[in-house]
Amino acid sequence: MSQITSIKELLPVLSKKLRKGDCGKIGVIGGSAEYTGAPYFSAMSTLKIGADLSFVYTHPSAAPSIKNYSPDLIVYPTTDLAKNRISLEKLDALVFGPGLGREQHTKELLRGIVEFARNSPKICVVIDADGLFYLNDCFKELSLGDCRNNLLITPNHREFERLYSKVFPEKQIDEKNIREHVKELAAILGIVIIRKGEKDIISDGNELMIEDSETSLRRCGGQGDILGGAIALCSYWAKLKRLKNAKENNNSQYLTNDLMIGALAASQLQRRASLYAYQRVGRSMQASDVLKSIPEVLRQIDLILKGWNENYIV
Numbered sequence: 637m638s639q640i641t642s643i644k645e646l647l648p649v650l651s652k653k654l655r656k657g658d659c660g661k662i663g664v665i666g667g668s669a670e671y672t673g674a675p676y677f678s679a680m681s682t683l684k685i686g687a688d689l690s691f692v693y694t695h696p697s698a699a700p701s702i703k704n705y706s707p708d709l710i711v712y713p714t715t716d717l718a719k720n721r722i723s724l725e726k727l728d729a730l731v732f733g734p735g736l737g738r739e740q741h742t743k744e745l746l747r748g749i750v751e752f753a754r755n756s757p758k759i760c761v762v763i764d765a766d767g768l769f770y771l772n773d774c775f776k777e778l779s780l781g782d783c784r785n786n787l788l789i790t791p792n793h794r795e796f797e798r799l800y801s802k803v804f805p806e807k808q809i810d811e812k813n814i815r816e817h818v819k820e821l822a823a824i825l826g827i828v829i830i831r832k833g834e835k836d837i838i839s840d841g842n843e844l845m846i847e848d849s850e851t852s853l854r855r856c857g858g859q860g861d862i863l864g865g866a867i868a869l870c871s872y873w874a875k876l877k878r879l880k881n882a883k884e885n886n887n888s889q890y891l892t893n894d895l896m897i898g899a900l901a902a903s904q905l906q907r908r909a910s911l912y913a914y915q916r917v918g919r920s921m922q923a924s925d926v927l928k929s930i931p932e933v934l935r936q937i938d939l940i941l942k943g944w945n946e947n948y949i950v
Contacts, residue, residue: 695714746771814833859906
């Protein structure tokens with residue numbers, strides 16, 4: 637496993653030679669009439685962290701609200717994969733699921749997005765939130781292992797329990813052995829999993845990575861959406877870092893390790909941003925406060941990269 641274990645080691649070096657899109661073009665498929673915040677948080681987190689462009693593909697009824705949330709987002713008023721294909725194929729990474737709802741069309745979209753991942757090895761796909769709900773019913777037919785290098789799922793503890801019980805109906809989850817359960821599920825599905833919780837557990841079925849740094853005591857909605865966007869972007873940056881070190885073409889395919897490193901870095905960043913938001917706001921903390929804390933986390937990382945001692949940064 638690579639020794640890259642921190643977001644600060646993935647941040648692209650900013651220079652005058654960069655062009656729009658070099659630091660990431662990230663998409664989010666999500667949103668519905670009821671849920672407009674989830675795709676916004678996921679997409680906006682990528683911009684706050686440092687992506688150049690963020691696209692939201694959403695239900696027509698959700699598009700006006702999301703556009704009004706921020707002029708920085710590029711919003712397409714449809715989740716139809718065929719209609720969005722030209723735009724989707726230009727992305728570096730994609731988040732699927734935030735706020736989609738649990739209507740039948742989400743199940744069909746899930747099938748389509750896995751097929752898209754299978755045919756697009758140069759694009760990382762993160763399946764999150766409502767995108768995970770129907771995975772319980774159709775994980776066998778989807779052959780997820782075909783996408784092991786560029787597909788990652790992000791279940792919280794309840795979502796993990798539901799999926800685990802479907803894959804292993806004869807077994808019971810023992811929290812004392814949760815790390816091995818995550819590794820076991822990742823191995824049988826053939827993909828990378830980050831199981832969110834008090835400790836974020838990441839596995840590709842072979843290796844385990846744990847992120848347990850201090851974070852907020854609040855469990856307000858939207859934090860998982862922020863993490864999903866962060867994972868997509870950080871996985872892309874992990875790929876860029878690997879390709880730069882190997883002096884390879886930036887258009888190369890993802891590797892499983894890119895997703896592992898990206899998930900760990902994103903977890904570290906999100907946990908720190910949540911902690912800062914909680915320290916500032918307390919019990920009133922919301923996901924929007926976490927977004928506002930991301931620049932402060934990045935400012936501190938930039939100071940560390942310039943040689944400041946981390947212990948003296950306030």
